[in-house]
Each structure stands twice: as C-alpha cells, then as structure tokens.
Amino acid sequence: EDQVTQSPEALRLQEGESSSLNCSYTVSGLRGLFWYRQDPGKGPEFLFTLYSAGEEKEKERLKATLTKKESFLHITAPKPEDSATYLCAVRSNSGYSTLTFGKGTMLLVSP
C-alpha cells in the first residue's frame, strides 16, 4: 500500500523567511510525485510533477526536489499570498491512474 507522510503539519513563517516542506513516500514503483496547493474551501491546484530522483522544478518562489524516498518543497522569501495547504501526492505501479495524497502542510505567512 502506498503511503505519503508530510511534515510539518503546520508551519508559520514571517514574510521573507525561507523554509522547506517535506514529503516522505513509500510506494511500489514511483510513476510520479505531485505537489498541489489547496486554498480553504477550494480544490487542489497543480504545482509540479517530478518523476525521478535528482529532478528539480521551479515556479516563482517555489522549488520542488525529489530523492528516492522524499520530496522537498522549498519556499524562498515567501509572501502572505503563499499561505495555503500544500499537498503531496504519488502515483505508483499499484494504482494505474490514482493519486495517493498526504495530509498536507498548512502554511501561514505573516506580513
């Protein structure tokens, strides 16, 4: 059974204070690791897909990295509008089309 664990559960940062979110996973053959952003009362919004260890992707203040056991979402100089819950999900050989999500990290960036 695929498992995804995210830490910390919640993170409070001051504007401009960089940090990283962690996603640890156990899967039977990784076919993709996904980062989504979820605002309160909304659906997940796609950020990145990573497929192999060593891969990195960037978008504005966010950078996602992947190893064989975990992924990090680095947030550089965050702004209050980056406040959201960040979800990590995996697709593996055990679920042809499904995503298994972690519980997410709730990020609050104060001005």
Added chain:
Amino acid sequence: EPEVTQTPSHQVTQMGQEVILRCVPISNHLYFYWYRQILGQKVEFLVSFYNNEISEKSEIFDDQFSVERPDGSNFTLKIRSTKLEDSAMYFCASSGRVSGANVLTFGAGSRLTVL
C-alpha cells in the same frame, strides 16, 4: 484557462436520501475522477472513469456509489442512500491521459452535509 466545474457547491440532505453531484470536466479530457476529503483528513480516491466505464475504484466506492457520463459533457456521482459518514467535500477531476505527464485538474468541490 480551462476549468472543471462542479455543482452544487453545497448540498444538505437527510440520512437515507439520494444525492447526485455533478461535474463538467475539461472539454478535451478523457479521464475522469472523483475524490473526497472528510474535514481535516486526506484527499481520498474514490473512482476513475474512462471510455464510459470504471477503470479503478477504491474500497470506499461501494454499492451505494455510482458514476455516470450521461452526455458528452457531464460526469455525475450518485450516492443512493446517504449516511452521516458520507459528509465530506467531493472533488471531481479530469485529465488528458493516464501515462506520462498526467496532471489531474480538480474542481472547486461540492460540500455534502448529511444530517
């Protein structure tokens, strides 16, 4: 930018009643999904649908649930006899393909409250 549209945004129903949640996926997508999120918990997979049939389903998706694509644009989730534990946010998603860069685009969700 194309989006997945869900209705209703919020539905309140009595236990034992039938509910239908509706979704309009992105027009050129071929794969459709329902996920749910109970308050404070993970987003959980329910079912995937392709070529007018279910391709995968989870243990949650029991005989009380069904999905249908009644026409070329809508995708529905029916719960036949709702239970208190069905209260959750239900998300519809669609994607262009399964393999490779398959990115699911989610709708804003339908909040179901069962009393």
